[in-house]
Amino acid sequence: MTAIIISGKELAQEKRLKMKVEVEELVSKGVKPGLAVILVGDDPASQSYVKSKQKSCKEIGIHSELDVLPVETSEQELLEKIEILNNAKHIHGILVQLPLPSHISEKAVIEAIDPNKDVDGFHPINIGRMMTGQEAFLPCTPYGIVEMIKSKNIDLEGKHVVVVGRSNIVGKPVGQLLLNENATVTYCHSRTKNMKEFTQSADILIVAVGRAHFIDKEYIKEGAVVIDVGVNRTEEGKLVGDVVFEGAKEVASYITPVPGGVGPMTITMLLYNTIISAKRTM
Numbered sequence: 001m002t003a004i005i006i007s008g009k010e011l012a013q014e015k016r017l018k019m020k021v022e023v024e025e026l027v028s029k030g031v032k033p034g035l036a037v038i039l040v041g042d043d044p045a046s047q048s049y050v051k052s053k054q055k056s057c058k059e060i061g062i063h064s065e066l067d068v069l070p071v072e073t074s075e076q077e078l079l080e081k082i083e084i085l086n087n088a089k090h091i092h093g094i095l096v097q098l099p100l101p102s103h104i105s106e107k108a109v110i111e112a113i114d115p116n117k118d119v120d121g122f123h124p125i126n127i128g129r130m131m132t133g134q135e136a137f138l139p140c141t142p143y144g145i146v147e148m149i150k151s152k153n154i155d156l157e158g159k160h161v162v163v164v165g166r167s168n169i170v171g172k173p174v175g176q177l178l179l180n181e182n183a184t185v186t187y188c189h190s191r192t193k194n195m196k197e198f199t200q201s202a203d204i205l206i207v208a209v210g211r212a213h214f215i216d217k218e219y220i221k222e223g224a225v226v227i228d229v230g231v232n233r234t235e236e237g238k239l240v241g242d243v244v245f246e247g248a249k250e251v252a253s254y255i256t257p258v259p260g261g262v263g264p265m266t267i268t269m270l271l272y273n274t275i276i277s278a279k280r281t282m
């Protein structure tokens with residue numbers, strides 16, 4: 001068996017073309033979606049994420065603005081900045097790039113963002129709404145994963161989903177979203193015993209650990225759908241996922257590549273959430 005590749009890059013392009021048209025329509029009605037991004041400090045990875053978010057906004061016609069604050073910015077100063085953006089009519093989405101310097105509480109910052117502008121879907125109100133199946137801004141990476149699975153018309157009902165990783169931004173919410181779709185969900189994490197027994201029974205295996213080549217084909221059931229969320233750099237500087245792609249694609253029915261898999265979908269869902277937020281103001 002050779003797995004069918006689920007290309008996040010292609011799906012993202014398709015979705016962005018549609019969103020561009022939607023933004024044009026909104027603009028013609030007097031609403032230009034706006035996203036504000038705040039970056040504290042000069043972490044190179046964060047700088048590059050922020051840059052690509054801005055570029056993507058520009059491509060589809062979303063107004064974007066970036067505040068780069070020095071690393072010594074106090075928590076109070078950051079909270080004041082967020083309050084200004086909460087009240088800014090032309091801003092529909094606010095994103096504070098994580099991680100923050102250690103003297104600033106991520107929790108306080110996330111909770112300061114107006115839940116109606118929380119396009120990252122990290123605010124406890126949005127998480128609670130998602131948990132209870134209410135309308136919410138869904139966290140972008142998990143949302144993108146669900147869209148990728150649905151794009152291939154893969155049936156989720158009653159399927160055994162195994163999520164390896166339980167972070168608040170990927171593992172936990174992706175499991176919850178798939179539970180909402182009537183899958184049966186198992187979480188594995190660093191304290192899980194005999195992890196292989198779980199992964200080998202997965203119809204859909206989602207790996208979000210952050211370790212290069214963590215899952216090889218021995219962990220995968222024949223015909224499973226494999227979603228690789230990991231982004232890792234090898235010593236040679238090559239970008240790889242958590243899954244050994246070459247081997248896994250021999251046993252899986254569908255698989256996402258790295259790069260060109262989950263990554264492009266994450267930003268796409270951020271743009272999508274910003275458009276939804278803008279529409280709600282009409």
Ligand code: NAP
Nearest residue numbers: 141165166167170189190208209210229230231262263266
């Ligand atoms: P994280 O917060 O570091 O969480 C990693 C998870 O992996 C934790 O739950 C941890 O378990 C688990 N884990 C670690 N070692 C393990 C082991 N030996 N066996 C089983 N589980 C183990 O990472 P994250 O933020 O979720 O990100 C995961 C990966 O996805 C990273 O490579 C990140 O760069 C990537 N990512 C990609 C995108 C994208 O858009 N493509 C977005 C977000 C993240 P414990 O909870 O027990 O410690």
